[in-house]
Amino acid sequence: MEIKHLEQQHYNDVARIYQQAIDAGNITLATKTSPWESWDYDHLKNMRFVALEDNTVIGWVALSPVLQRTGYHGVTELSIYIDENHHGKGIGKILMQHIIDSSEQAGIWTIMSFIFPENEKSIALHKKFGFSVLGTQHKSAQLKGVWMDNCILERRSTIIL
Secondary structure: OEEEEOOHHHHHHHHHHHHHHHHHOOOOOOOOOOOHHHHHHHOOOOOEEEEEEOOEEEEEEEEEEOOOOHHHOOEEEEEEEEOHHHOOOOHHHHHHHHHHHHHHHOOOOEEEEEEOOOOHHHHHHHHHOOOEEEEEEEEEEEEOOEEEEEEEEEEEOOOOO
């Protein structure tokens, strides 16, 4: 397995993996994948990576800005998704460490995640990497007509702060 910068050529696999999360029904609020142009605009160009096995994307991680105000330029939101056929192989851990290291080198001081409380495996992964739960937004969004809670997690850089 190798980690590479996520480029447009990887996006079909990235979208395929994201569609798996959408289909699972309890991982993301999205109901469909975005076209490349929208996805590319929403995610920081230097903070997006893929895990490749035999030139096939088996996982991806990316950061996006939380707010556009200048003072928040070092605060980001994390997206991390692993192909359902590759869960439990440590790919999430490798991608998480890579994005943390890369983000600190780029001067990012906070990574946030918004995770459904039911997604216990994702919350556990985040906690292993120093994320703490800030709280829960109760019934903050709807997914297919159902009000969903969101756990807010945050990791503050120990190098920058």
